[in-house]
Amino acid sequence: MPNGKAKDRFLKPLVADYEELLGRFQQTESVRFEEFTAIWRNMGFSSVFYGSLAGNEMREFCHLTLTMAFNYFLPPYSFQIRVGGLYLLYGLYHTQLASPKEKIRIALKDWEQIQKFYQDSVNSQHYDAVYIIRKLIAENAVLYTAMPQMLTFRVKKKPQHHKVCEEFRDRPERVKDLISTDMLQEVANIQGHHERLKASVLERSSIAVTQQDLPARLHSCVLEFLHWQDRHENHGDADHLVYAEEKAQQVESSNRAQLLASIKTKSYGCLAEASKSRRHRQVEMDTSISGTGYIKEATKYHKSRAPSLKARTNKNLCGEGDEQKIQYWLLSAAEEDKTALKRQKRKQSFRW
Amino acid sequence: MAAGSSSNVNENIPVFEYKDINTKPFHVGSFRTAWLEKLKPIDYSYEDKYEENEDADFAKEMGIAPETLDELKAICSVDTLRCQAEDEPLDTNVVPPDPTLQTLIQRKKKQDYKDTLRIDKISRVDHYQDELESLAVGKRPEDPVDLVPEGEIILSINVLYPAIFERFRYVRPHMTLQMLGSHSLVDLRDAICCISDLQVFGEFSNTPDMAPDFISKDHFKSAFFYFEGVFYNDMRHPECQDMSETTIDWAKTRDFPTFHKANMEDTRFYDLKVKVGYPYLFCHQGDCEHVVIITDIRLAHKDDCLDRKLYPLLTHKHRVMTRKCAVCHVYIGRWLTTNDPFAPNDPCLFCERCFRMLHYDKKGNKLGQFLAYPYVDPGAFN
Numbered sequence: 001m002p003n004g005k006a007k008d009r010f011l012k013p014l015v016a017d018y019e020e021l022l023g024r025f026q027q028t029e030s031v032r033f034e035e036f037t038a039i040w041r042n043m044g045f046s047s048v049f050y051g052s053l054a055g056n057e058m059r060e061f062c063h064l065t066l067t068m069a070f071n072y073f074l075p076p077y078s079f080q081i082r083v084g085g086l087y088l089l090y091g092l093y094h095t096q097l098a099s100p101k102e103k104i105r106i107a108l109k110d111w112e113q114i115q116k117f118y119q120d121s122v123n124s125q126h127y128d129a130v131y132i133i134r135k136l137i138a139e140n141a142v143l144y145t146a147m148p149q150m151l152t153f154r155v156k157k158k159p160q161h162h163k164v165c166e167e168f169r170d171r172p173e174r175v176k177d178l179i180s181t182d183m184l185q186e187v188a189n190i191q192g193h194h195e196r197l198k199a200s201v202l203e204r205s206s207i208a209v210t211q212q213d214l215p216a217r218l219h220s221c222v223l224e225f226l227h228w229q230d231r232h233e234n235h236g237d238a239d240h241l242v243y244a245e246e247k248a249q250q251v252e253s254s255n256r257a258q259l260l261a262s263i264k265t266k267s268y269g270c271l272a273e274a275s276k277s278r279r280h281r282q283v284e285m286d287t288s289i290s291g292t293g294y295i296k297e298a299t300k301y302h303k304s305r306a307p308s309l310k311a312r313t314n315k316n317l318c319g320e321g322d323e324q325k326i327q328y329w330l331l332s333a334a335e336e337d338k339t340a341l342k343r344q345k346r347k348q349s350f351r352w
Numbered sequence: 353m354a355a356g357s358s359s360n361v362n363e364n365i366p367v368f369e370y371k372d373i374n375t376k377p378f379h380v381g382s383f384r385t386a387w388l389e390k391l392k393p394i395d396y397s398y399e400d401k402y403e404e405n406e407d408a409d410f411a412k413e414m415g416i417a418p419e420t421l422d423e424l425k426a427i428c429s430v431d432t433l434r435c436q437a438e439d440e441p442l443d444t445n446v447v448p449p450d451p452t453l454q455t456l457i458q459r460k461k462k463q464d465y466k467d468t469l470r471i472d473k474i475s476r477v478d479h480y481q482d483e484l485e486s487l488a489v490g491k492r493p494e495d496p497v498d499l500v501p502e503g504e505i506i507l508s509i510n511v512l513y514p515a516i517f518e519r520f521r522y523v524r525p526h527m528t529l530q531m532l533g534s535h536s537l538v539d540l541r542d543a544i545c546c547i548s549d550l551q552v553f554g555e556f557s558n559t560p561d562m563a564p565d566f567i568s569k570d571h572f573k574s575a576f577f578y579f580e581g582v583f584y585n586d587m588r589h590p591e592c593q594d595m596s597e598t599t600i601d602w603a604k605t606r607d608f609p610t611f612h613k614a615n616m617e618d619t620r621f622y623d624l625k626v627k628v629g630y631p632y633l634f635c636h637q638g639d640c641e642h643v644v645i646i647t648d649i650r651l652a653h654k655d656d657c658l659d660r661k662l663y664p665l666l667t668h669k670h671r672v673m674t675r676k677c678a679v680c681h682v683y684i685g686r687w688l689t690t691n692d693p694f695a696p697n698d699p700c701l702f703c704e705r706c707f708r709m710l711h712y713d714k715k716g717n718k719l720g721q722f723l724a725y726p727y728v729d730p731g732a733f734n
């Protein structure tokens with residue numbers, strides 16, 4: 001795809017908008033589509049596509065929006081955020097202004113995850129999520145691809161990895177993954193096998209190297225942990241308070257550091273200009289302020305002398321003078337007048 | 353852990369080898385069967401699905417009443433996403449005032465800047481550059497036999513231009529072709545247009561009218577593709593040589609894994625095992641090498657061009673500046689002269705007319721001593 005630079009420009013504000021929208025959706029603590037559309041209308045999200053985008057930029061932008069939004073539809077995000085991602089995709093697909101519509105790309109490797117998500121929604125009776133998935137597929141809004149994006153082997157350009165937003169992340173289920181039902185069954189099988197071997201080899205099977213009821217105990221441990229986690233989740237506010245306190249302390253200390261840094265720059269910013277007799281030893285400003293981590297931009301070295309009497313009189317009585325730029329024509333300018341030969345300063349071109 | 357890794361063993365699912373750069377190698381045909389297994393035929397068909405059938409299936413699966421279904425449809429309809437009243441006119445070309453979204457704030461900056469410009473020059477080249485992509489979208493063939501079947505694979509292939517100068521490395525001039533999975537590699541080879549194919553070798557100052565009879569394309573017909581350790585040679589014509597011999601023999605003497613050979617005309621894209629996003633090689637004319645990258649593989653869709661005859665489809669082509677005649681600066685240069693006393697510099701480009709006027713008299717006799725070579729401009733395919 002040509003013009004990779006356009007993508008980088010649009011990426012940050014777009015991700016910021018998505019996270020704003022999904023953040024608000026997360027706060028509603030629901031997965032209903034009505035809630036989502038209320039937030040959508042509130043933010044006026046359809047206007048993301050407005051503004052004249054030259055030529056093919058509109059199509060590329062729509063493609064980018066869908067690709068970025070798709071990231072929120074996959075793990076490791078929590079179920080609510082994934083539903084939000086689905087609604088977001090639906091909304092963006094229908095409100096986009098490119099024609100024919102840009103499609104949603106689904107890679108083969110993600111299909112399993114999507115099927116799991118679909119099953120979860122069906123089991124939890126989230127009618128709107130299920131309906132929307134079915135509608136998207138039925139409307140031919142989906143392209144079934146090998147990879148989520150077109151790959152052009154741009155190795156030198158740092159690939160923009162999608163940064164997972166920590167607030168949207170799902171609670172890690174590491175304990176459940178480690179001690180899964182399959183694993184427990186295997187352990188039980190091995191235990192049974194071991195017991196039988198022991199019984200066939202030894203006459204007295206009172207020697208027990210392993211714990212007899214290992215699988216059952218593992219299972220009960222896991223359940224206990226899950227219950228504790230659930231309870232802890234509800235008392236999550238206590239955690240938040242502690243976290244907030246720590247944060248406040250950090251903010252205070254950084255404020256102090258900032259204050260110190262600003263005082264330093266002020267004192268070193270204005271320099272006394274050396275007199276004319278010491279022209280050869282002009283004072284240089286030390287712009288390296290280390291240790292605070294907050295480095296203010298080096299202020300320019302400028303003359304801080306007050307304007308002279310002549311200048312002040314001129315300004316007060318004669319006005320600003322001729323402000324318009326005088327057009328110098330080389331043929332009509334005086335020979336000694338060198339200003340005609342100076343090139344006009346070029347107007348600054350637009351920088352994003 | 354043992355339970356989780358079984359899904360990765362399936363090699364037909366493409367996964368990233370290096371994240372966001374390229375995938376591990378996979379077999380294209382098996383990838384297609386993998387997708388077709390997972391989907392119902394109606395999911396990837398070209399027809400519009402009837403709403404009533406869809407609703408009936410949905411109601412049956414979820415076990416909900418028709419009233420709930422209607423309510424659901426009303427809630428989930430697209431109208432709920434509309435951000436302003438229905439009768440308010442909307443100009444989508446202008447950013448709305450007081451934007452709150454970050455993207456809009458950024459866009460407004462550009463729009464405000466544009467308003468300050470007195471003259472807004474749109475480069476004509478940029479304006480039409482991407483028109484080629486949308487030219488063939490949605491085309492249907494007249495003869496139903498030529499319809500691309502449902503479930504067919506479409507590949508997007510980037511073929512880079514041979515010489516990429518240091519300055520232009522970031523642009524990567526290329527041409528993008530779309531091919532069907534059932535095409536063979538010779539179709540791809542024929543679709544790649546490179547100016548080195550049109551080069552005419554030889555000095556023609558004495559016989560300027562005979563130039564077009566010796567095009568390199570007709571003389572040197574050999575070519576090969578290199579994908580994943582296999583060289584695919586073009587053996588259609590008797591004069592084609594196996595250009596990959598030398599490389600394979602050289603590799604045997606060094607520490608390389610053995611390379612294999614195959615015929616280009618017998619290999620279809622379905623039979624290939626490739627990495628998506630990884631650069632491969634196409635070599636023709638002996639030493640004209642192009643980097644070939646397969647950027648995308650996907651199933652065909654209703655909105656694609658569905659006419660078989662139009663494939664391989666050119667979707668993008670970088671425009672190259674043409675060099676003009678040194679005399680008139682109007683026509684593209686066709687002749688290159690060296691050792692020419694009439695020319696201001698050595699070598700010098702001339703268009704056909706200026707060349708004849710300057711170097712030959714009315715009867716066609718050569719004037720003066722010079723060497724003339726036919727020149728093919730890289731921008732000839734624009």
